[in-house]
Amino acid sequence: MKKVMLLWLVAGSLLLVACTPSANVPLPAHEKSLSVHELPNGLTITLKEQHALPLVTIQFWIRVGSRNEPNGQQGIAHIFEHIWFKGTATQPVGSFHRSVESVGGELNAMTSHDWTMYFVTVPRDKFNVIFPLMVDLLKNPAFNETEIEKEKEVVTEEQRFQYNEPERYTDEQFGLLLLDSHPYRHPIIGYKDTILSQTKETISSFYDTWYVPNNMNIVVAGDIDSDEILQTVSAAFSDLAPKELPAIDFPKEPPRTDVRYNSSFRNVGYAYSALGYIAPNARSPDKYPFIVLNTLFSVGDSSRMNRILKQEKEIIVRGNSVYAPLMDTGVFETLIVTEPEKRAQAIAELLLQIQRLKTEPVTPQELARAKAVLLSGNLRSQEDLFQVGFDIGEAWVRGDLGDYTELETRVNAVTSADVQRVAQNYFTQHTLYEVKPKP
Numbered sequence: 001m002k003k004v005m006l007l008w009l010v011a012g013s014l015l016l017v018a019c020t021p022s023a024n025v026p027l028p029a030h031e032k033s034l035s036v037h038e039l040p041n042g043l044t045i046t047l048k049e050q051h052a053l054p055l056v057t058i059q060f061w062i063r064v065g066s067r068n069e070p071n072g073q074q075g076i077a078h079i080f081e082h083i084w085f086k087g088t089a090t091q092p093v094g095s096f097h098r099s100v101e102s103v104g105g106e107l108n109a110m111t112s113h114d115w116t117m118y119f120v121t122v123p124r125d126k127f128n129v130i131f132p133l134m135v136d137l138l139k140n141p142a143f144n145e146t147e148i149e150k151e152k153e154v155v156t157e158e159q160r161f162q163y164n165e166p167e168r169y170t171d172e173q174f175g176l177l178l179l180d181s182h183p184y185r186h187p188i189i190g191y192k193d194t195i196l197s198q199t200k201e202t203i204s205s206f207y208d209t210w211y212v213p214n215n216m217n218i219v220v221a222g223d224i225d226s227d228e229i230l231q232t233v234s235a236a237f238s239d240l241a242p243k244e245l246p247a248i249d250f251p252k253e254p255p256r257t258d259v260r261y262n263s264s265f266r267n268v269g270y271a272y273s274a275l276g277y278i279a280p281n282a283r284s285p286d287k288y289p290f291i292v293l294n295t296l297f298s299v300g301d302s303s304r305m306n307r308i309l310k311q312e313k314e315i316i317v318r319g320n321s322v323y324a325p326l327m328d329t330g331v332f333e334t335l336i337v338t339e340p341e342k343r344a345q346a347i348a349e350l351l352l353q354i355q356r357l358k359t360e361p362v363t364p365q366e367l368a369r370a371k372a373v374l375l376s377g378n379l380r381s382q383e384d385l386f387q388v389g390f391d392i393g394e395a396w397v398r399g400d401l402g403d404y405t406e407l408e409t410r411v412n413a414v415t416s417a418d419v420q421r422v423a424q425n426y427f428t429q430h431t432l433y434e435v436k437p438k439p
Contacts, residue, residue: 034047035230046401066183069190085137167272213241277331294332315346392404
């Protein structure tokens, strides 16, 4: 299944567009009104009518991810994501996939640090065919031990691949170095020993604990009649009983006061360097200034990283930065790939450009360009029905649907002073992990 791995978020490509001199970027209006309902058992139902195409996306969002895993069970959230597709008493293994394919639909699932999501997109007239099957999978997973053992092997192979892929390995080691104790430091997929040690009992216990109505959002978007869909979804889930969720005291990860460094040698041709900082979490008022900062730093050919490090100085092969505003803490990470002999120069230049964000105000032109990149990219993404549902679900997980409905207003409210302020507050002492070619 498709996962959200470190680099911390799934990031879509954003096409650079011409900017105006104004720092506020008006774009054509895109209707983002939502119909949000909560059942007596705590289940959230979020509906979005969008009639451009005769399609509907059905997304089941559960506010549980790798952050909720007990120590020693790293990877269990992702394992259950696989198990969800493995049938029920009335759906043999593989039948759900065949049902979706037979109506011309697509399906997949994702696991993140903060959430797990299952989705199907089908023609609108097939909603009543596929939706009951999804409900059955969510309510009645079979937990077949043979299938569990098969999926553990599948996940272990995925983990092995990630360990051997140099950029993912660099990123994974960066997370372990940056964070001291929060579960975010662990890779979402887990480790070989924690994956293989999970049993039917541990997986079903994890499901029973977190897959409860007061921890779920059923998002349906597309060519729908909201009243009809609300009635159908409510009837399907009204029998589920709510449960009290475990209280977890997540450790704090403040901005670092010391430089952290580590490295390793591997059989690689390039050098891989991940450099970053603790950043604002999903609920912080500093989130939007940091989103703009990250955009102007590495998104698009005119961003600072691409323009200066790659085009002008030619000291990196490729590079990007990611800002992940997670629930409990945020992470800002840059990852650059260089020729070994240019590694030190590239890191020095990277740190210089980060320092410039602290000491030099962003120009109105650069600020406007970053906002245009963000907002035009978001506008285009709303043509993809899956992305509409995804943006709604992720905003719900963060506890603020305004991340979806008020994006343009919030981005345009960011000033040059805001960008400089968050750079000064969060870019304190960096963390750097490097993978170098073996001598």
